[in-house]
Amino acid sequence: MIPLNRILSRPAGTWLKLSVVLMLGLGSSYAGSAYADADQNHIPLEQIQTLSQVFEIVKSNYVDPTSDKKLMTGAISGMVSALDPHSAYLTPKEFKEMQVVTDGKFGGLGIEVTGDHGVLKVVAPIDGTPAAKAGVEPGDLIVKIDGKALQGIGLQKTVDMMRGKPGTQVTLTILRPHQNQPIHLTLTRAIIKVQSVRSAMLAPDYGYIRISQFQENTGRKTRQAVEQLEKTAHGHLKGLILDLRNNPGGVLGAGVETADTFLNKGLIVYTKGRTPDSDMRFTAHGPDYLHGAPMIVLINGGSASAAEIVTGALKDDHRALVMGQRSFGKGSVQTVIPLSNGGALKLTTALYYTPAGCSIQSQGIVPNVEIQPANPQLRAMDEDLLKESELQGVLKAPDTCSKVKPQYTITAPASKPALVTAKTSSGSASEEAMEAASVLKPNLGKDYVLREALAILEKQAVPVDENGHSVQEVIPLSVASGQ
Known part of the structure; x- marks a missing residue:
């Protein structure tokens, strides 16, 4: 990554x-x-x-x-x-x-990866791309590309192997937690044109915005989406769900702008490093385009970097309720230093902190409302998803916020995990994968987390775990950070 x-x-x-x-x-x-x-x-x-x-x-x-x-x-x-x-x-x-991957148009598969022990681990596929349509999932371990083992090749070179001329194919050999056999996925490379912001009405007067990654124009597009939803709701939204699940990050300025879209004032994020140059602070200027209407932010283990900055700001400034699973935990700053040979040195120089002073690095953002699968196999798969803290040689920031816990836990209904076998992205993707990519038509029937988030926005009772039992409870939307 x-x-x-x-x-x-x-x-x-x-x-x-x-x-x-x-x-x-x-x-x-x-x-x-x-x-x-x-x-x-x-x-x-x-x-x-x-x-x-x-x-x-x-x-x-x-x-x-x-x-x-x-x-x-x-x-x-x-x-x-x-x-x-x-x-x-x-x-x-x-x-x-x-330098060519920040404008929303680039060649490749549309997959965010990071290196670990000589192979690739998937942070998240990007909505609507060949990787997402072929069924690549967060936590997948890519061990071969076109039959060539990746051990010892290096992160950048393996990323280069996945890139190529649009229309050509590449085969990924994937190991997935709790599946005994390797998965072989053949994807067709494409010019990736990512529409980072999409929106829809979930119910009368309740809006939904999905941000798949943060590009240069994401902040502006988010404001436009809020304005359009407001117009659809005849000038007054009663609530908004901001979906940052499997959002691998992107442009920091766009993340800051996105958080500022929903804040009148307050600190958004700050950095600390060894030198004064490494210390930065970003604050909100307002106005809140949502006019104070309640918000819920959805995250999971594939939410990383800029997505964590937005989530941390909205949570710590008590602007939004955060719901889902703990985020990835990528909270370090890299300085890219051009060298005389035309190359560059990318060096970690600082760490990010949320407004409450919590380090994102290796910690991630803890949701106010945790969604926990009832199915033991699915729960084990969630626990096995890659986190920043598991990477070899990772920086671990000493943090007084490391013991933060969710205020509420909801157990999702039991369901069997889907088994994936060899397939290609050039054919029709599964109905589930296509629907997951189409955020313009969010499916409340299949998306349990989204359905419960809407219920909370509408001030309905939801099944909260208390002392080993499920109790119907109305979760207040103004929730302290728990720190």
Whole structure:
């Protein structure tokens, strides 16, 4: 997963400001200066001597002749990737490709992945893309691409393997929790044109907005969606559900704008790092386009980065009730530093905190109302979904909010998990997958979480777990953060 970055340059050994484009999840970001501490500028001569010695030994004795460029690229990549899962060295080609995925139109499969122990783990497929239509799910483990094992290849190179000319096919070999056999999915690459914001009326005077990822125009599109829903409701919505489930993140500025759409004032998010340049604060300016009408935000384990920032702001500022499962927990800032060779260094430099001072990193956002599957197998599958905290070398922020618990728990009705076998995205996807992708027609009959959220908005009683029993209770919409 390509996280929040800020782009810096370094002429003559000094960090200079380059840009003010901010993003999280999929692209380039903000500028800074005076990056390194003065007392950290010493040169570790002994370690450099060891590196030089290893370089010479490999160059002279390795069974196959290898180029200096390959050895040095490997050395740099290994050094940076040893820090944490999101720091990386980008070759000139990788750096160029990284900058083309934030405008809502790019080639590929429409899947957000992160590296872990040499393979790919799915954070979330993007609505309506080949990956979503083929049945790729959060938590899937991609072990082969076109029959080639991914162990040891590296995150960026495996992402490159999934990209290609639109219309060509790629086969993914997937391991899924609680399925004994590998799943083989053949997907057709496409130019991904993501409509990040979609909306509909769930019931008279009750609106629904689905954001699949955060692009440059998502904040504006969200405001337009609210205005259209208001118009449909003859000028007054009684409530709104904001669906951020399986939203892998995106542009930070769009996330801040989206949160600001529903706030009159208050802190949205802030960052803390080692240097003053790493510290930022984003506050709401208003107005609240929903005019104070109650809100519910839906999240799950596939909600990450910018989606977590929006959720944390609306929860901590007591603007919305959060419902679903704990989010992914991607809360670190990456600075993208262009290098003289045309490549770049992507380095973790700060962590994100919600208005209440809770670290998103490795913690995620805890919902006010937790939805727990009744089916033991489904519950086990939920527990097995990938979280940021499970990644190798992950940063773990000391956090006083780590013991936050949901105020309410609702047990979803028992149902059998769907079994997926080999299929292709070029054929017709399953009815369930197609309906999940079509957020313009949310299905209250099949989407239990959405149905219960609407009931809460309408101030109806819902089945809340209390002391091992289900009790019908009206959940208040103005709920404290529980911290």
